[in-house]
Amino acid sequence: MSTDTQPTPDGSPSVEEFEALQSRIDELEAELASVRSDVEDGPRKMVIIATKGTLDMAYPPLILASTAAAFGYDVTVFHTFWGLEILHEEKAEDLKLSSVGNPSMPVPNVIGALPGMDRVTTRMMEKQIADNGVATVGELIETSIEQGVNFQACQMTIDLMGYDEEDFFDEVETGVGAASAFQEMADADIQLLV
Amino acid sequence: MSTDTPTETLDVKGQNCPMPVVKTKGAFDGLAPGATLEVVATDAGSMSDIKGWADSTDGAELVDQEEATEGGETVYRHYIRKTE
Numbered sequence: 001m002s003t004d005t006q007p008t009p010d011g012s013p014s015v016e017e018f019e020a021l022q023s024r025i026d027e028l029e030a031e032l033a034s035v036r037s038d039v040e041d042g043p044r045k046m047v048i049i050a051t052k053g054t055l056d057m058a059y060p061p062l063i064l065a066s067t068a069a070a071f072g073y074d075v076t077v078f079h080t081f082w083g084l085e086i087l088h089e090e091k092a093e094d095l096k097l098s099s100v101g102n103p104s105m106p107v108p109n110v111i112g113a114l115p116g117m118d119r120v121t122t123r124m125m126e127k128q129i130a131d132n133g134v135a136t137v138g139e140l141i142e143t144s145i146e147q148g149v150n151f152q153a154c155q156m157t158i159d160l161m162g163y164d165e166e167d168f169f170d171e172v173e174t175g176v177g178a179a180s181a182f183q184e185m186a187d188a189d190i191q192l193l194v
Numbered sequence: 195m196s197t198d199t200p201t202e203t204l205d206v207k208g209q210n211c212p213m214p215v216v217k218t219k220g221a222f223d224g225l226a227p228g229a230t231l232e233v234v235a236t237d238a239g240s241m242s243d244i245k246g247w248a249d250s251t252d253g254a255e256l257v258d259q260e261e262a263t264e265g266g267e268t269v270y271r272h273y274i275r276k277t278e
């Protein structure tokens with residue numbers, strides 16, 4: 001930028017106008033530097049909305065949450081509807097796999113619909129999980145909590161489904177709703193609905 | 195691995211995604227600057243996962259990655275130095 005402040009022909013900025021512009025530019029540059037440092041200094045953030053409570057669907061949010069935490073992200077997982085089961089102290093390690101409605105299952109739907117079939121397919125998957133060295137849901141929750149992942153349980157669905165705040169792991173934050181989840185999502189770099 | 199002698203070894207053999215990376219991060223946090231962490235894994239995905247983690251983690255330098263057959267299984271060794 002030119003520093004020439006000599007009077008100029010008509011129609012061009014006067015010295016005063018020029019100085020005012022220069023000081024405005026300085027102000028804006030300072031503001032930009034401050035915004036830039038806010039963006040660069042703070043940790044990046046991920047928010048996952050977890051809505052499913054089957055054994056297979058518990059994994060994506062927990063794996064991504066623990067991985068993002070390992071990458072230094074601030075992570076919040078907001079659990080709502082069936083997603084609450086993942087945070088339920090008694091149910092978390094006993095999530096079921098549905099034997100119907102999934103064309104990738106080796107069992108035809110008519111057989112999958114027989115009584116007790118969900119239990120059979122769940123056992124099969126639990127065995128595969130153990131055989132392949134994949135962490136259990138409980139282990140992933142524990143690891144995530146150790147890494148500072150913030151697990152939240154939607155208050156409206158806690159009430160709707162007749163749960164009590166005491167039913168969840170101690171570290172789970174309750175008393176939160178759509179507005180706080182929305183606010184966190186607005187601030188986050190990554191937002192996922194699972 | 196040729197130059198640095200690892201300061202600490204993390205054994206995650208038999209553990210699958212995402213545990214190798216998650217536990218690497220935990221062990222790496224406890225290292226002193228200049229120290230090198232050796233991670234021993236059997237998860238083939240750990241080759242790209244740990245590289246990706248080190249690339250995007252400040253102060254983590256991936257010194258070397260090795261693949262070898264030990265006792266009939268493929269073992270992946272990763273060496274990560276803490277630079278700051």
